[in-house]
Amino acid sequence: MIEIYGHGGDRETAAEQFGRPVSELLDYSANMNAAGPPPGLLDYLADCLPQIMHYPDPAHRRLRSLLAERNHCTEEQLVIGNGAAECMALLLLALRPERVGLIEPCFSEYAQLSGQYGSEVIRIHGRKELDYRADAAEICELIPQVDLLFLGQPNNPNGVQYVSEDLRRIADTARTHDVTLVVDEAFTDFIPRARRVSLQSELEQYPNMIIVRSMTKFYAIPGLRLGYTISSPQLSIRMRSQQVTWSVNTLALAAGAWCLENSEAAEYEQQTILHNRSQRDRLHEHLTGMGCTVCPGEANYLLAELPEPWTAEHFQMAMGQHGILIRSCAMYPGLGSRHIRIAVKDEDSNTQLLKCWEQIMIDPQQAEMR
Template sequence: MIERFGHGGDLETAQAAFGVDRSAFIDYSANINPLGPPPHVLARVQQELQDVVHYPDPDHRRFRALLAEALRIDSSMICIGNGAAECMALALLALAPRRVGVIYPCFSEYAELSRKFGAEVFGIFGQEEQGFRAGIDDIADLMRKVDLLFLGQPNNPTGVQYSIEELERLAGIAAESDTMLIVDEAFMDFIAPDQQATLLPRVKQYSHVILIRSMTKFYAIPGLRLGYAVARSSLIQKLRSKQVTWSVNRLALAAGEACMVECEAYEAKTREMTVIERDYMIQRLEREFGCKTWPSLANFILVRLPSPWTAEQLQAKLGRKGILIRSCAMYEGLCEADIRLAVKDRVRNELLFVKLTDVWQEGV
């Protein structure tokens, strides 16, 4: 496996492992919008290059104002971060939980960051037949035992979300038990607005809820690192009090500002393509290769390979052919035959299936 650092998208490690130039890979291991960044966003970043001789705004004022307008909340309820991961780290720093709860399988940074900041991690397991969701009563029991709980919405690597009624119940239990509920909505933008189950419209009502979102996946700018947290102003002030000055650079802020304007057509096209291509990939994986998949609302698919294939074997064979996939063998609650595939455009998806057919014919 090439997930030395616990994540997909590590082209340097893949190049060393498979002998393929990093620029030649089609990367299905990282869940990035295949449309690439909106052209006007790239133009704005290019324009900003001339100002890299100046420090970025430490208060992120222009971007926060535009984002607040888009989200219909006050700018004091937003903390801009160097990716969603920094926002998670700031929450752990600010709240200093001793016990952190997670629901396996989930994004590995929840547990890794928590341990780095001195917390003990407690977990429960989602039910496979429920798309690896955990029962709400089980989550509630866990919340009462920990100081902070991470919840993926939609979850990575499964792509499922909890209902708004379930989220509201958990938010109430969080307040009753004095447990902070951090809802990771990094992939929420890939879901059609009328299907998004989010506490965002009423987040001001909840004293123990922090929402965290990413700009890098949906707008295809992971190299710039940009994310944000949303919560009551008092909570956001705690996060910002722990933030290193200038942790978000000028280019990232400029890109974020550009993403707030003239992106409606790009956003609609992304969501439409994600649904079409995700369904197309699932049908072919199941019909032609005998794989098992789980329903996903995000831009990735959790896949279980048929015997005798393992994730490590398929990753190595596809890697040497220039296709990177994400092994999920190290995820708590999953098995050695589980992989995750990003959803890409039809041209690249067709190439994926050509290479996958070649590998299947070669055999293990």
């Protein structure tokens, strides 16, 4: 197991465990844009380096203005954070819910942060026949039992969305019971705009809703950390009151602004969506052909259940010996010992992954590791 900190993308731990330099690892355990940062961004950030001699703008004015324009909302509705995880921490600190509801499996930070800030976590589980979503009726039964509910849209690790009818039913129930609904849309940018299911345009009807977005994953800048929330101005004020001054650094703010106003980034966004869909379909087809059960996710990752008798732990170790990192999902409540998650990468990397996957599946020496 390489997820000793509860997440994928821990290349240092993997390098120690598999005896390989970090530079030789092909990381499928973290879900970043396979294209890397938009062309021109790194050169722009190099030009911005002298700015680190000064404090960042504590009000995030330039980026807030651009995000408001992009999302057709007001600047007062936005909170910019040091990654989506800080945004979640801020809303928990601001609202101090006694009980937090989760639909497992889901992003591990929901439970970790809730426990860290003193909330009791109440869980229900998604159903396999619903691709590990919960039935909307079950979620609506959970809502009166909690003060705040986290909902992934699309959810991590299964990558699926709730349909518009169910999402609106959940939001209506949360509003009726005065429960805060936190909709995590960190991966929505990977989905074609016509297929995204969001209630952002209806926020005025749901003053108890907070939408969480990430710029880290889509623009491949996880080392900079950049996320934001959209909610009512009243909720935004409460969240900002909990934020440490200068928590968002100068380079992160500059990168976010560049991505939103540069024409090169606009073309990159469209190419990313097209590439992600084609390569995700390719991986889905090949993994199914090798005996895996694969969720029909819409994000830039796939949840798969390995064929018996493989377990996630043993398959992760076998792949790691070949320098390829995958995410074991065996520790996710609601999933089993054979569940793994892989990112969607570029064509050449995916070819390498599939070739190694097939080799491990049929090689008797690898089979001994099971």
